[in-house]
Amino acid sequence: MKEYLALMRHVRDTGVKKEDRTGTGTLSVFGYQMRFNLQEGFPLVTTKKCHLKSIIHELLWFLKGETNIAYLKEHGVSIWDEWATEEGELGPVYGHQWRSWDRGDGTSVDQIAEVVEQIKNNPDSRRLIVSGWNPAVLPDTNYSPKENAAMGKQALPPCHTLFQFYVLDGKLSCQLYQRSGDIFLGVPFNIASYALLTMMMAQVCDLEPGDFIHTLGDAHLYSNHLEQVELQLSREPFERPTMEINPEVKDIFGFSFDDFTLKNYQSHPHIKAPVAI
Ligand SMILES: Nc1nc(=O)c2c([nH]1)NC[C@@H]1CN(c3ccc(C(=O)N[C@@H](CCC(=O)O)C(=O)O)cc3)CN21
Numbered sequence: 001m002k003e004y005l006a007l008m009r010h011v012r013d014t015g016v017k018k019e020d021r022t023g024t025g026t027l028s029v030f031g032y033q034m035r036f037n038l039q040e041g042f043p044l045v046t047t048k049k050c051h052l053k054s055i056i057h058e059l060l061w062f063l064k065g066e067t068n069i070a071y072l073k074e075h076g077v078s079i080w081d082e083w084a085t086e087e088g089e090l091g092p093v094y095g096h097q098w099r100s101w102d103r104g105d106g107t108s109v110d111q112i113a114e115v116v117e118q119i120k121n122n123p124d125s126r127r128l129i130v131s132g133w134n135p136a137v138l139p140d141t142n143y144s145p146k147e148n149a150a151m152g153k154q155a156l157p158p159c160h161t162l163f164q165f166y167v168l169d170g171k172l173s174c175q176l177y178q179r180s181g182d183i184f185l186g187v188p189f190n191i192a193s194y195a196l197l198t199m200m201m202a203q204v205c206d207l208e209p210g211d212f213i214h215t216l217g218d219a220h221l222y223s224n225h226l227e228q229v230e231l232q233l234s235r236e237p238f239e240r241p242t243m244e245i246n247p248e249v250k251d252i253f254g255f256s257f258d259d260f261t262l263k264n265y266q267s268h269p270h271i272k273a274p275v276a277i
């Protein structure tokens, strides 16, 4: 995962001090792109141990269209706890926008189902897009994430904002525009999650996985992650692991946790870091 380490090194070396919503302070760069050829193994960071279980359950939770953390809690995943209400609500976040974007007339759009249909039937289309960015439900910044969720707004505006698919020579590629990236904690999750989504989409559309292209807007290192960053940059990356997906699943909504097997994941030990809220 030298691409990820290059991003980390670039922001450490050239990032500029910038204040942020959480009051933590960051080193920040605006605009960066990475490309992962999914034929060359699964892009899971190896210079610290990554908890793939949380990543898979989070992706399955998005695909279910859920916005309450109950499913995550049932599976021991706590990464969204800090932003949810007492009842576990996050407001109309990713799952809601992906599966039931409100048309405003009582009906809704299932963007995932539609993009699968378009990839299958109109693979040359340049409109194979899913958007999580819905200005009508953005949080009111005078209130906390929990207060926003309680008022029916998104607890946080989506970080992975928009993604586009592209079909060429029997291969499916995906490019993500991520408006804001916490390089130490969030970005390893985002890379693995979209790489997996691209592989799942390719399988159900009878295509091979191509590239995952990750475009970042505000790419930042939080000031309280800098020691962890040094430790990570001192480590040599291992070869990428591989991901096996149960080939029998042909419905994008038909995957379950046991359909995924990570092989040959060799990593350095986990590195703890505080999450900025
Ligand atoms: N500051 C910040 N960074 C993020 O990455 C982030 C947010 N906020 N808010 C919303 C979601 C939640 N995400 C998170 C939240 C926590 C971890 C985290 O603590 N990861 C640890 C433990 C992993 C686990 O429990 O499975 C890690 O070491 O990766 C990762 C992603 C990504 N997002």
Ligand SMILES: O=c1ccn([C@H]2C[C@H](O)[C@@H](COP(=O)(O)O)O2)c(=O)[nH]1
Binding pocket: 021, 022, 156, 157, 159, 160, 180, 181, 182, 183, 185, 186, 187, 190
């Ligand atoms: O999937 C995700 C979700 C969140 N993040 C990070 C990026 C920022 O550090 C925070 C969100 O704060 P904003 O002020 O709304 O940008 O969470 C991530 O990296 N990946």
